[in-house]
Structures are given as structure tokens and as C-alpha cells.
Amino acid sequence: MASSIVINDTTLRDGEQTAGVAFSATEKLAIATALEQAGIAELEVGVPAMGAEERDVIQSLCSTLQHAQTMGWCRMLPQDIANCQGLGLDWVDLSIPASDQQRQSKLGVSEATLLSRIESQVDAALSLGLQVCIGMEDASRASISSLLRIAEASQRAGASRIRYADTLGILDPFACYEQITALVQGGDIQVEMHAHNDLGLATANSLAAIRAGAYSVNTTVTGLGERAGNAPLEEVVAALALTPVADGRCAPATDLTQLPAICALVEQASGRHLSAQKSIVGQRVFTHESGIHVAGLLKDPNNYQAFNPELVGREHQMVLGKHSGVHAIQSIYKQLGIELNRQQCQQLRHCLRGWAEQHKRCPTEGEMRQFHQQLLTSGTSAAA
Numbered sequence: 484m485a486s487s488i489v490i491n492d493t494t495l496r497d498g499e500q501t502a503g504v505a506f507s508a509t510e511k512l513a514i515a516t517a518l519e520q521a522g523i524a525e526l527e528v529g530v531p532a533m534g535a536e537e538r539d540v541i542q543s544l545c546s547t548l549q550h551a552q553t554m555g556w557c558r559m560l561p562q563d564i565a566n567c568q569g570l571g572l573d574w575v576d577l578s579i580p581a582s583d584q585q586r587q588s589k590l591g592v593s594e595a596t597l598l599s600r601i602e603s604q605v606d607a608a609l610s611l612g613l614q615v616c617i618g619m620e621d622a623s624r625a626s627i628s629s630l631l632r633i634a635e636a637s638q639r640a641g642a643s644r645i646r647y648a649d650t651l652g653i654l655d656p657f658a659c660y661e662q663i664t665a666l667v668q669g670g671d672i673q674v675e676m677h678a679h680n681d682l683g684l685a686t687a688n689s690l691a692a693i694r695a696g697a698y699s700v701n702t703t704v705t706g707l708g709e710r711a712g713n714a715p716l717e718e719v720v721a722a723l724a725l726t727p728v729a730d731g732r733c734a735p736a737t738d739l740t741q742l743p744a745i746c747a748l749v750e751q752a753s754g755r756h757l758s759a760q761k762s763i764v765g766q767r768v769f770t771h772e773s774g775i776h777v778a779g780l781l782k783d784p785n786n787y788q789a790f791n792p793e794l795v796g797r798e799h800q801m802v803l804g805k806h807s808g809v810h811a812i813q814s815i816y817k818q819l820g821i822e823l824n825r826q827q828c829q830q831l832r833h834c835l836r837g838w839a840e841q842h843k844r845c846p847t848e849g850e851m852r853q854f855h856q857q858l859l860t861s862g863t864s865a866a867a
């Protein structure tokens with residue numbers, strides 16, 4: 484059977500790092516369970532170094548989840564690793580700054596010192612029964628030669644994976660493809676992509692990384708995360724389902740119909756409201772008003788749909804507004820049980836335009852009925 488691309492969702496770690504976001508234990512459990520039920524293979528569930536309370540939550544998540552693999556995030560420090568003991572985690576991400584900028588300015592150590600730490604710290608994590616991913620923070624500002632040295636040291640020490648973090652979200656998909664290709668071809672270790680969205684390219688970069696052979700990608704529900712956030716889970720899994728990778732791997736086995744409910748759960752728990760136009764899950768992304776689009780959709784939905792909204796548990800909605808055509812008006816009124824002829828539709832449209840400009844929204848069913856009543860009584864001014 485073909486292997487599938489792995490999603491490592493970090494809503495509960497990087498997602499919760501969004502300024503002002505703090506999930507309760509109950510919310511974390513609900514989010515983790517929902518993600519597992521949707522088929523997400525791996526969850527990065529938190530930072531054990533944050534303290535005993537965080538560790539209790541991590542432990543309870545690990546004991547509740549049945550199929551999803553769990554990962555804890557640590558600095559590559561002995562105490563951080565020791566804090567993972569007994570939590571039931573499957574994986575640990577041991578993070579080191581990979582760029583000269585961060586290594587020198589944050590830690591003040593040489594590359595040789597950092598490389599020498601990998602062996603002993605990976606060993607410490609392995610002895611706790613954990614699989615190890617080496618997190619290369621700020622990898623996108625590091626030279627590829629130094630990333631390859633980290634990859635080589637990680638592999639030699641017994642780590643299973645390296646994580647390429649575009650910590651500042653500065654990559655474009657072309658550069659990302661080149662970087663990940665070099666890492667995949669230069670070593671024999673899984674490569675994971677961690678994309679940030681500062682330039683709005685996190686999803687594109689995640690897909691480019693997969694195309695280059697990345698084993699896994701990090702996502703967060705609704706794209707939560709530091710600053711402009713991470714690659715949104717809903718975008719990445721929908722795109723993977725619709726744009727197959729040519730290397731024979733399958734899209735992750737995600738139940739896409741659960742995405743709206745998962746995003747609503749995270750929207751509620753994070754207090755971060757989603758734009759109506761947010762791809763895949765935004766309230767209005769399958770809503771159509773323009774006359775030409777609605778007329779086309781009525782003939783055949785394929786005329787104006789990128790994909791069937793049922794794939795992600797949604798449906799098309801047709802509404803009336805400034806750009807409505809006769810077909811739309813006729814069809815929408817028919818659903819209200821009102822048959823209109825072409826001339827009546829044109830009269831309604833004339834009034835609808837002015838009404839929409841004034842109110843800046845679509846009319847409700849009650850308002851549409853009112854327009855019709857006015858049309859019948861005045862014959863000309865349907866929607867004053």
C-alpha cells in the first residue's frame with residue numbers, strides 16, 4: 484500500500500503561542516480528540532518545560548488519544564528532556580537555533596558546540612523511549628551546508644526526523660522546494676516542514692516541501708500560531724486531497740467533512756474569529772451572488788466550483804444582492820414559492836441594487852418577501 488503524507492498538527496503548541504491565546508485543559512482535550520477523530524496522524528501537544536500543570540495536561544492527552552502519535556516540544560536542554568519522562572509522549576522535538584544569527588545571538592555558542600550537544604541530548608531522549616525530531620529553528624536563514632551538518636549529526640545520533648522551520652515565514656515556494664530537496668537528497672532521515680505565514684505563503688510552502696519529498700508538515704487549525712500563524716490544517720489537507728503529489732504517496736487520510744466543526748471549536752477556544760472569506764471554512768466561501776456565476780451554477784455546479792463543497796462538509800448557497808441577474812432572482816424567489824416573470828425580476832433587480840448599496844448585506848427571506856409585496860402593490864418600486 485502506498486505510504487501517505489503525514490500531518491503533524493501543532494495547534495496545541497505553536498497554535499497556542501498566538502499572542503493572547505490560552506486553551507484550557509478541557510479545550511485542549513476536545514481539540515486533540517477532534518483532530519484524532521478526523522484522522523490526523525500526529526499532534527504536537529505542548530511544552531513540558533512550561534511546568535507541572537502543562538505536563539499534567541500533556542499526560543492526560545497522551546493517555547486519552549488512541550491512534551494519534553503525540554510529540555512534545557523541548558529546547559535541546561537536559562532539563563527540558565527530563566521533563567518529558569513519564570508523560571506518555573511518543574515523540575520529542577529537540578529544538579536548536581540553526582541560523583548563525585540565532586545561534587550566536589540567542590545562545591552564544593559555536594556550531595561545533597551545538598553539533599556536539601546533539602549526540603548526548605538525542606541519547607537522553609532515546610533512553611526515555613522517545614522518538615526524536617531535531618527542530619532546526621530559523622532554518623530558512625541558515626546555509627544549506629550547515630543544515631546538512633545538523634541533519635548528519637542528528638541521523639548519526641539516532642534521531643528519526645529533522646524539522647525545517649521557516650520561523651519567520653520568509654520563504655517562497657521555489658526556494659522552499661530547493662531547500663527541502665537538498666535536505667531530502669542529502670541525508671537519510673525524515674524531513675518535516677514547519678511553515679509560517681508572514682508572507683501568506685505557508686500553505687504554498689508546505690505543498691512545495693511535500694513535492695520536494697518532505698515526510699511530514701506541521702499545520703495548525705485555522706492557521707493559528709506566532710504572528711501571522713502557521714500553515715492552516717484545513718487548507719493543507721484540502722489542497723493535498725485535490726492536488727495529488729506525483730511521487731506515489733497518498734494524501735493524508737483526513738475526514739475533510741469534519742473540518743468546519745474542528746475550525747469552529749478552535750475559533751471558540753482561541754477567541755480568534757475567522758474571516759467570512761477564510762479558505763475552506765469561511766462562512767461565505769461557497770456563497771454566490773453575481774448573476775453570471777449563479778446562472779452558470781444553476782446550469783451545472785461545475786461551471787463555478789473549484790471543488791464540490793460537500794467534500795469539506797459544506798454546500799453552495801445562492802443569495803441576492805447588487806450583482807444579481809434574472810436567473811438568480813427567479814430561482815431564489817421560486818424557493819420561496821414565488822413565481823416571477825422576467826420583467827418582474829428586472830424591476831426587483833433595479834430596487835435590489837439600491838437597497839444593497841444602502842444596507843451592505845444580502846436581504847433576509849423576510850425582506851425578500853417584503854420586496855415582492857412592494858412590487859405587487861406599486862408595480863414599479865419593489866424595494867424602497
Ligand SMILES: CC(=O)SCCNC(=O)CCNC(=O)[C@H](O)C(C)(C)COP(=O)(O)OP(=O)(O)OC[C@H]1O[C@@H](n2cnc3c(N)ncnc32)[C@H](O)[C@@H]1OP(=O)(O)O
Binds near residue numbers: 559578650
Ligand atoms: C520559534 C518557536 O516557536 S520556539 C518555541 C517558543 N515557545 C515557547 O516559548 C513556549 C512557552 N515558553 C515558556 O513558557 C517559557 O519561555 C519557558 C518556561 C520555556 C522558559 O522560561 P524561562 O526559563 O523564564 O526563560 P525565558 O523564556 O525568559 O528565556 C528563554 C531561554 O531559553 C533559551 N533558549 C531558547 N531556545 C533555546 C534552545 N533551542 N536551546 C536552548 N536554550 C534555548 C534562551 O536563550 C533563554 O535562555 P537564557 O535565560 O539563558 O537567555
Ligand SMILES: O=C(O)CCC(=O)C(=O)O
Binds near residue numbers: 648650651679
Ligand atoms: O524548532 C522547532 O521545532 C520549530 C520551532 C518553531 O515553532 C519555529 O521555528 O517556528
